[in-house]
Amino acid sequence: MIGLSIPLARKMLAVVLLLAGTGTTTLxxxxxxxxxxxxxxxxKVTIPVAQDKTLPNGLRIVVANRAVTPLVSVALFLRxxxxxxxxxxxxxxxxxxxxxxxxxxxxxxPQIAEAADALGGSLGGGAGFDNSQVxxxxxxxxxxxxxxLLADVVRHATFAQEEIDRERKQMLDNxxxxxSQPGSVARFVAARAVYGDGAYGHxxxxxxxSLPRIRRADIVKLHEAYFRPDNAVLVFAGDIDLDHAAQAxxxxxxxxxxxxxxLPQAPAGQGKSSLASTTLAIDIPGTGQAAVSAVHRGIxxxxxxxxxxxxxxxxxxxSYSARLNEEIRIKRGLSYGAGSSLETRRQAGSxxxxxxxxxxxxxxxxxxxxxxxxxxGTTPPPADELSARKATLSGNFxxxxxxxxxLLGEVAGLxxxxxxxxxxxxxxxxxxxxxxxxxxxxxxxxxxxxxxSIIVAGDAxxxxxxxxxxxxxxxxxxxxxxxxxxxxxxxxxxx
Amino acid sequence: xxxxxxxxxxxxxMVLASAHASDVLSIPPIAFxxxxxxxxxxxxxxxxxxxxxVAVQVWYHVGSKDDPAxxxxxxxxxxxxxxxSTKRLKAEQFDRLTEDVGGHNNASTNDDxxxxxxxxxxNHLQRLLWAEAERMANLNVIDENFKSxxxxxxxxxxxxxxxxxxxxxxxxxxxxAYLVHPYKRPGIGSIEELEAASLEDVIxxxxxxxxPDYATLIVSGDFDPAQLDRWVDAxxxxxxxxxxxxxxxxxxxxxxxxxxxxxxxxxxxxxxxVVLAWLSPPARDADDVALSVAAALLSNGxxxxxxxxxxxxxxxxxxxxxxxxxxxxxxxxxxxAILASGHKPEEAEQAILAEVKTLATTPIAAAELDKIKTxxxxxxxxxxxxxxxxxxxxxxxxxxxxxxxTVNSDLVALQAVTADDVQRVLKKYVLDAHRVTIDYxxxxxxxxxxxxxxAAK
Numbered sequence: 001m002i003g004l005s006i007p008l009a010r011k012m013l014a015v016v017l018l019l020a021g022t023g024t025t026t027l028x029x030x031x032x033x034x035x036x037x038x039x040x041x042x043x044k045v046t047i048p049v050a051q052d053k054t055l056p057n058g059l060r061i062v063v064a065n066r067a068v069t070p071l072v073s074v075a076l077f078l079r080x081x082x083x084x085x086x087x088x089x090x091x092x093x094x095x096x097x098x099x100x101x102x103x104x105x106x107x108x109x110p111q112i113a114e115a116a117d118a119l120g121g122s123l124g125g126g127a128g129f130d131n132s133q134v135x136x137x138x139x140x141x142x143x144x145x146x147x148x149l150l151a152d153v154v155r156h157a158t159f160a161q162e163e164i165d166r167e168r169k170q171m172l173d174n175x176x177x178x179x180s181q182p183g184s185v186a187r188f189v190a191a192r193a194v195y196g197d198g199a200y201g202h203x204x205x206x207x208x209x210s211l212p213r214i215r216r217a218d219i220v221k222l223h224e225a226y227f228r229p230d231n232a233v234l235v236f237a238g239d240i241d242l243d244h245a246a247q248a249x250x251x252x253x254x255x256x257x258x259x260x261x262x263l264p265q266a267p268a269g270q271g272k273s274s275l276a277s278t279t280l281a282i283d284i285p286g287t288g289q290a291a292v293s294a295v296h297r298g299i300x301x302x303x304x305x306x307x308x309x310x311x312x313x314x315x316x317x318x319s320y321s322a323r324l325n326e327e328i329r330i331k332r333g334l335s336y337g338a339g340s341s342l343e344t345r346r347q348a349g350s351x352x353x354x355x356x357x358x359x360x361x362x363x364x365x366x367x368x369x370x371x372x373x374x375x376x377g378t379t380p381p382p383a384d385e386l387s388a389r390k391a392t393l394s395g396n397f398x399x400x401x402x403x404x405x406x407l408l409g410e411v412a413g414l415x416x417x418x419x420x421x422x423x424x425x426x427x428x429x430x431x432x433x434x435x436x437x438x439x440x441x442x443x444x445x446x447x448x449x450x451x452x453s454i455i456v457a458g459d460a461x462x463x464x465x466x467x468x469x470x471x472x473x474x475x476x477x478x479x480x481x482x483x484x485x486x487x488x489x490x491x492x493x494x495x
Numbered sequence: 496x497x498x499x500x501x502x503x504x505x506x507x508x509m510v511l512a513s514a515h516a517s518d519v520l521s522i523p524p525i526a527f528x529x530x531x532x533x534x535x536x537x538x539x540x541x542x543x544x545x546x547x548x549v550a551v552q553v554w555y556h557v558g559s560k561d562d563p564a565x566x567x568x569x570x571x572x573x574x575x576x577x578x579x580s581t582k583r584l585k586a587e588q589f590d591r592l593t594e595d596v597g598g599h600n601n602a603s604t605n606d607d608x609x610x611x612x613x614x615x616x617x618n619h620l621q622r623l624l625w626a627e628a629e630r631m632a633n634l635n636v637i638d639e640n641f642k643s644x645x646x647x648x649x650x651x652x653x654x655x656x657x658x659x660x661x662x663x664x665x666x667x668x669x670x671x672a673y674l675v676h677p678y679k680r681p682g683i684g685s686i687e688e689l690e691a692a693s694l695e696d697v698i699x700x701x702x703x704x705x706x707p708d709y710a711t712l713i714v715s716g717d718f719d720p721a722q723l724d725r726w727v728d729a730x731x732x733x734x735x736x737x738x739x740x741x742x743x744x745x746x747x748x749x750x751x752x753x754x755x756x757x758x759x760x761x762x763x764x765x766x767x768x769v770v771l772a773w774l775s776p777p778a779r780d781a782d783d784v785a786l787s788v789a790a791a792l793l794s795n796g797x798x799x800x801x802x803x804x805x806x807x808x809x810x811x812x813x814x815x816x817x818x819x820x821x822x823x824x825x826x827x828x829x830x831x832a833i834l835a836s837g838h839k840p841e842e843a844e845q846a847i848l849a850e851v852k853t854l855a856t857t858p859i860a861a862a863e864l865d866k867i868k869t870x871x872x873x874x875x876x877x878x879x880x881x882x883x884x885x886x887x888x889x890x891x892x893x894x895x896x897x898x899x900x901t902v903n904s905d906l907v908a909l910q911a912v913t914a915d916d917v918q919r920v921l922k923k924y925v926l927d928a929h930r931v932t933i934d935y936x937x938x939x940x941x942x943x944x945x946x947x948x949x950a951a952k
Contacts, residue, residue, distance in 0.1 A: 008559075008571045008651075008682050010578065010602040033730060034583070037625055039596070040618040043547030043717070068545050069880045071873070110807065113797035118866040120873030122796055139873055166810060173813045173836050176765040180660045286762030288657020289650070321590045330587060333646025336654045356654050388595035395597025399614065402546055402881045458658075 011320050011337065045398045045428075050411045050421040051242045058230030059253050062421065063245045064237045064411045066404065072143050072238040073404040075135030076154050077416050079233065080226050081127040082204035083269055083347075089214050090485060091206020093127035093226075095167060096219050100125045100134050102163040104156040109163060112153060119146050123153060129200055129269070130346045131416045132226070137405060140239045144248055151252035154227060159219050168211050175208055182291035183356060185282055185457040185479050189489065190295045193278070193453035194350040197487035198271025207484040228258040233415045238404035270297070270348035274488050276451040279471035283460035284479045290362040290458025294369045295352030298446050301344040301417050308442040309351065311434040313342035314389040315381050316372060316443070317353050322389065323372050324353050334361050334368075346417060351446045359462035363470055366454055373452075377444035380436030394428050522876060524903035525885050528720065534736040535708025538727055539889055539899055541715035543882045548598075549716035550883035551623045552612040553631070554890045556711070557704035559682035560606045560744050560824075566692055568684015571604040572648050573700050577611060578602075579640040582633035584626060586640050589613070592622055606678050607823040608894040614883045617717035621726050624714075628730035631710065634701050641694050652683045661833070663761040664768055664935040671757040672772045672827055672931045676748040707734045709741055711893050716882030748774060748825045751929040760938035766813055766833050768935040769840035771847060773828040773928050778821025778895040784908045785916040786819040786828065786924065791867045792854060792917065793817035793830075795874075798866070800850050801830070809846060811838040817847075819924075821895055828924060840934040855921035859914040871909065 050064040085092045101116070101123040102109040116123045119142045125134035134154060138146045178184040188203060195201035206214075234253065236245045276297075299309055317324035317340025328338035338355035353369045381389075400406035414423050423430075456467055460476060468474040483491045529539045562569045579586045593600040598615030613623055656662035666681045673679035712731065714723055751774060776782050794801045794817040805812035812832040820826035830851075832843035878884050892902040 008574075008604045010575055010600075033625075033628075033733065036583070036592075037621045039616075039622060042616055042618045045547060069876055071876055071880070110798065110803060113803070114866070117796040117798040117870050118862075120869040137873070137877060139876065166807070169810065169835065170806075170813065173766060176836065177660060177813075177833075180763040180765040182658055284763065288762075289653045291658075319594055321587070321594045329647055329650075331643070333643035334650065336647060336651040356658065357650060358653055388591075391597040392594050395594075395616065396599070398546070398548070398597070399599070399881070402548075403877070404880065405877070 047425050048401060048407060050414070050424055052415070052421060053242060053246050055229070055246075055250060055254060057254065057256055058258055059249065059256065060233045060415065061242075061246055061249050062233055062235045062411055062415045063240060063242045064407050064424075065241050066237065066401070066407055067239045069404070070140040070239050071137060071404050072140055072236060072240045073135065073137040073408040074143070074147060074150065074234070074236050075133050075408060075412060076150055077233045077235060077412055078132040078226055078231050079130070079416055079418075080231060080266065081131045082129050082202070083199040083266055084222070084226065084264070085199070085202065085204075086218070088210060088485070089218055090202045090210040091171060091204070092214055092218055092222055093132055094204050094206065095164070095171060095211070095214060096222050097125040097127040097132045097134065098167050098171070099159055099163055099219065100153040100157045102167060103158045103160050104152045105158060106152060106156065112149070115149050119149070121146060123149070125153070128204055133412075135408070143240065147248050147252045151256070155256055157223065159216055159223070161216055164216055164219065168214065171206055172208060172211055175205060178205070179479060179482075180284070182284055182287055182289060182457040185284060185482075186291040186293050186354065186455050188482070188484055189280060189282060189455050189457065190293055190350070190352070190453070192487060192489055193273060193275040193280070193455065194295050194297055195269065195348065196271040196273025196275070198269050198348070199267040200269040200345060200348060201271060201273070201487060203484045209483070209485050224259065225261070225264055228263070229253065229256045230258045231263055233412070235408055235412045235415055237408035237411060266347075268347065269345060271487065275453055277453065277473070279454040279467065279474040280456070281460045281464040281467055281474055281476040282455065282457035282479050282482070283464070283476065284457060285459060285461070287459050289356045290359045290456050290463060291354065291356050292362050292365045292369065293352055293354035293455045294366065294373070294452055295350050295455070296446055296448070296452050298342060298349035298351035299344060300348055301346060302419070303344070305438070305442055306344060307430045308434050308438040309342050309344065309446070310393065311386070311390060311431060312376065312439045312442040312446075313340050313351070314393050315386065315439055316340040316376055318389070319392050321392075323376070324355065324369065327368050327372060328355050328357075328365060332368075334365055338365075359459045362456045362458060362463040363466045366456065366467070367470070373443065373447035377440060377447050380440040383436065386436050386439065390431050390434070393431050397427055522872065522906065524906070525879065525889060527889055527899060529899055532707065532727070532732055534732070534734055536731050536734070537711040537893070538731075539711065539713045539893070540718070540720055540723055541713070541882065541885050541889060542718065542720060543715060543885065544717050546882070547617050547717050548614055548882065549617040549620045549714060549718055550612065550614040550886045551620065551627060552610055552713040552715075552886050552890055553627050554608055554610040554711045554713065554894050555705060556608055556709045556894065558605050558607040558609055559680065560677040561704065561742070562677070562680060562684070563696065563700070565688060566684075566696060567680040567688045568648070568652075568682065569692055569696065569700065570609060571682055571684065572645060572689060572692060573697060574602050574604045574609050575644045575648055576636050576641065576697055577630055577634065579636045579644065581630050581635050584629055589626060592619065592626055604682060606682060610890060612883070612886070614716075620714070620718055620723075624726045625730050627712070628734060631705055631707065631731070632734050634705070636694065636697055638694055641697060645689055645692065648684075649686055649689055652686065652689070655683060660761060660763050660765060661768055661935070664759055664770065664933065667757070667759045667933060668770055668772060668827070668829065671755075671759070671933055673748055674751070676746050676824060677744055678748075678822070678824065678826075702737070703739070703742065706737050706741075707731060708736045711890065713886045713890050715886035715889075744824070750774065751931070754929050754932070756932045757934070759933055759935045761935065762938055764935065764937040766836060767840050767937070768831065768833045769843050770933040770935070771830045771844060772931045772933070773925050775819050775821065775826045775828045775924060777824055778826070779897050782920045782924070783819070783821040784905055785912050785920045787821075788864075788867060788871075788909065788912045789854065789917045789921050790817050790819045790828070791871055792859070792863065793850065795867065796870055800854060801847060804850050805832060805843060805846050811835055811842045811846060815843070815847070823895060840936070844932060851921060851925055855918050855926050859917060864912075864914055864917075868909065875906070
C-alpha cells in the first residue's frame with residue numbers, strides 16, 4: 001500500500017508467519033529473576049464452527065459465527081476467476097468484478113459508494129485465480145442493508161461504457177506502478193515460468209495490451225456466464241448465525257436464477273512453460289534493489305500432501321524465524337526479509353522462495369535459496385525445529401480466526417474449493433500429524449532442480465554478468481519490453 | 496513519511512454512536528487499569544478472556560526525533576538491536592519465546608516512540624514479562640550482531656526508499672516540510688549515517704533512554720490481574736530508575752511564514768505525484784479530533800470528496816489521500832496524490848485545494864457527517880476486535896496524547912464534532928496557513944543515484 005504512514009518495523013508487515021532456530025531455552029523451575037520462568041499449563045483454543053445451507057436456486061450459504069464484536073463480514077464468492085479470462089483478454093474477470101459496484105439499474109457508481117460508506121463499510125470487488133468476490137464489513141444492525149447493496153451490485157450491474165473506460169484506465173495505471181517495482185515484476189515472470197501458456201500463467205490484473213482490447217460485450221458475456229447462484233457461495237463471518245444469515249440471503253438472493261446453459265468448463269490452469277529450467281535477468285535500470293526468486297511447479301489445493309506442503313513451507317520460509325530468513329537476513333544481513341511461498345490452486349500450484357537484496361548481492365542470495373531447497377529435500381528437519389514451526393502455524397491460525405475478516409478468509413478458502421467445512425476444526429491436528437520425513441519428501445518432490453526457474457529483477461548491469469557466469473543458461477530481458485501476454489514473455493513473431 | 500505508527504491506530508479518535516437514535520451503535524469503552532511502579536514504569540492492564548492469548552507491549556517514549564546528531568536512523572537501528580543478546584537471552588531468543596510457541600512479535604519506530612509487541616498463548620505471559628524486563632535492563636549486543644543487523648536496516652532502507660517508486664518522495668516530505676524540528680530527519684536514516692554508528696552509540700542510547708521511567712508496559716488479553724501485578728512487581732519492580740536526566744527534544748517548529756515549493760525525483764516514477772503539507776497541532780490539542788473528521792470527509796472511502804473529485808469525476812489522480820497526523824509535537828497535515836497517466840502535479844494540487852476550500856466554506860450536509868462517523872466507528876471496532884488491537888489503541892493514546900483515557904473519551908468527542916468544527920479547523924490549519932508543496936517526477940537521467948550509494952558495499 002502506498003501511503004505516508006508506513007511504520008518502520010522490525011519485520012516486513014506482509015510476512016506474518018514465524019519460526020526457526022533451536023527452540024531450546026534454559027528453563028528454571030523457580031521464579032527467581034535470574035532465570036526464564038517456565039510456561040504454565042496451556043488453555044485450549046476454541047475454533048469457530050462453520051455451517052452451511054443451500055437455497056433452492058443453488059446458492060450456497062456458509063456462516064462462521066463469532067459473536068465477540070458486533071461486526072459481520074459478508075462476501076459473495078464465485079468459484080471461478082481470472083483463469084476463465086479468454087486468451088487475449090487478460091484482466092477481463094478482474095475488470096468485470098471491479099465494475100460491479102460502478103453502477104446498477106437502481107444506483108450510479110457514486111450512489112453505491114455513498115451507500116456503502118454510510119453503512120460503515122466499503123465494497124471491494126476483484127478476481128483472483130479460482131475466485132471472484134465482492135465483500136463488505138459492517139456493524140451487525142447494518143447487515144440487511146449491506147446485503148441488499150451486495151445483491152444489487154452482483155445481480156444488476158449495468159457496465160456502462162463510461163465506467164468501463166474509467167476502470168480500465170485505472171487498471172492500466174496500476175500496471176504501470178507494478179511494472180516499475182522489482183518484486184511485482186519478478187512475480188509476473190514467475191507466473192509464466194511455472195504455468196507457461198496455462199490459464200494460471202497470465203496476469204489476472206490484465207496487461208497493457210489486453211486491457212484496451214476488452215469490449216463491453218466481453219464483460220456482459222462473462223457476467224452472464226459465471227455470475228449465477230449455482231457458481232456462487234455467500235460467506236458470512238462474525239456476529240451472525242445460520243438462521244439469520246439464510247433468512248437475509250433468501251430476501252436478497254432468493255429470486256436469483258441460474259441460466260439454463262451449463263457452467264462453462266474451466267480451461268487448464270497448468271500449461272507448457274518454455275521458461276521452466278531457465279535463469280532470467282530482468283532489467284529495471286536504476287532500481288535500488290533486486291528481487292530474487294526461484295520457483296517450481298507445486299501441488300493443487302486438493303492434493304493428498306497438502307498439509308505436508310503447508311508444514312514444509314513453514315519450515316522453509318513461512319515466517320521470520322524460518323530457514324530462508326535465518327540464512328539470508330539474520331545470519332548475513334542480505335535482506336529485510338526472505339520467505340517462501342506455497343501457492344495451491346484448484347488445478348495446480350507452485351512452490352518457491354524469494355527475497356529482495358541490494359543488486360550486487362543478488363547472485364549470492366540465489367545460491368542461498370537453492371542451498372536451502374536442497375537441504376530441505378535431503379534431510380528431515382530436526383524434531384525441535386519441526387515442532388516450533390508447527391506451533392507457529394497453529395498460533396497464526398488461531399490469531400487469524402480472531403477477526404471477522406480473517407475468519408471469513410479461512411472459511412471462504414474452504415468453501416470456494418468445495419472442501420469440508422469441518423476442515424477448520426481439523427487444521428491443527430492435520431498440521432501436527434505431518435512428519436519430518438513427509439516434509440523432506442515434499443521438498444524433494446517440489447523444490448528439485450528439474451523445472452526450477454531462477455528470476456532476478458533489478459538493475460541488471462550490477463548482477464547480470466555474475467548471474468550468467470553462475471547459471472550459464474541465463475537470458476536477459478528488459479522489464480519495459482516484457483510481453484506479459486506471451487508465454488515466453490517475448491513478443492510473438494506475428495502481430 | 497513514517498509518521499503515524501500504525502494504520503489501525505491512525506483514527507485514534509472514534510465515535511460512540513451516530514447522531515440518530517435509530518442508528519445508535521454502542522461501543523463498549525476499552526476497560527483498562529493503570530498504575531505506576533516506584534521506578535516510574537507505567538503499567539496498563541486490559542483484561543479480555545475471549546481467546547487464550549495475551550498481548551504484551553512495551554512502548555518506550557523515545558523515537559526517531561531523538562536520533563543523536565549525525566546519526567539519523569539510529570533509534571530505528573537500535574530497535575532492531577533489541578532483539579539481539581542480553582545478559583541472559585541469546586540473540587533472537589524473543590523469537591523462540593513467541594514464534595516457536597505459537598505467538599508473534601514485532602517492533603516499530605515512530606518519530607515519538609518505539610514500541611515492542613508480542614502476542615502469545617496466555618500461559619507464556621510470565622516468560623514474556625521476564626524477557627521484556629531483561630532487555631530493558633541488560634541489553635548486551637555484540638559487534639558481529641550489530642554489523643549484520645545494520646546491514647539488514649540498510650536493506651530495509653533500499654527496499655522502502657530506493658526500490659519503491661514513491662519511497663524517495665515519502666522520505667523527502669519531512670525533510671522539505673520542517674524548518675527546525677528534528678521530525679525533519681528521515682526515521683530510516685541514510686546509508687552514510689547508519690555506517691557511522693558504532694557499538695558505543697548503542698550502549699549510550701540504551702542507558703540514556705531505555706529505562707522504566709521512560710516506558711509504558713501494556714498487557715492485554717487473558718490474564719489474572721493479581722497475578723499480573725505480582726509478576727510485574729517481581730521482574731520490573733527491581734529495575735533502578737537512573738539518576739541521569741532524560742534529554743528531551745525542545746525545538747518547536749515555528750508557524751510557517753510563507754509557502755514553499757520543492758521538486759523531488761526518483762529513478763522509477765511511472766506516474767508523477769504531489770504532496771501538499773501543512774502543520775498540524777499536537778495530537779493532544781482539542782482540535783485533533785475535528786481535524787481527523789475533516790480528513791475522513793476528504794479521503795476516507797470511495798464516496799469521500801477527494802476520491803470522488805480527483806479519481807472518479809476528473810480522473811486526474813490514480814489515488815488521493817488526505818490525513819492529519821497527530822503527533823507529540825506539531826505533526827503534518829498532508830494530502831498526497833499519484834497522478835493518473837497524462838496528468839501533471841499542478842492539476843491535482845489545484846483540485847485538492849478547491850475541494851478543501853469547498854468543504855471549509857460551503858454547508859456540510861448532516862447526512863455526510865453521519866456517514867463519516869459511522870464509517871470511522873466501524874473501522875474503530877474492526878481495529879479493536881483483538882486484545883492486541885486494544886493494546887495498540889491504548890498505547891497510541893498514551894504516547895501521542897499523553898493520556899490512556901483518550902482512547903475512550905475521543906470517541907465521545909468525535910461524536911460531538913459539528914460541521915462548524917470541521918470548517919473552523921480547516922480554515923485555521925489549512926486555508927489560512929502556509930503550505931509546502933512537493934512535486935515528484937522521474938529524474939531525467941534514468942541510471943539513478945541508487946547504485947552509487949546503495950551498492951557500494
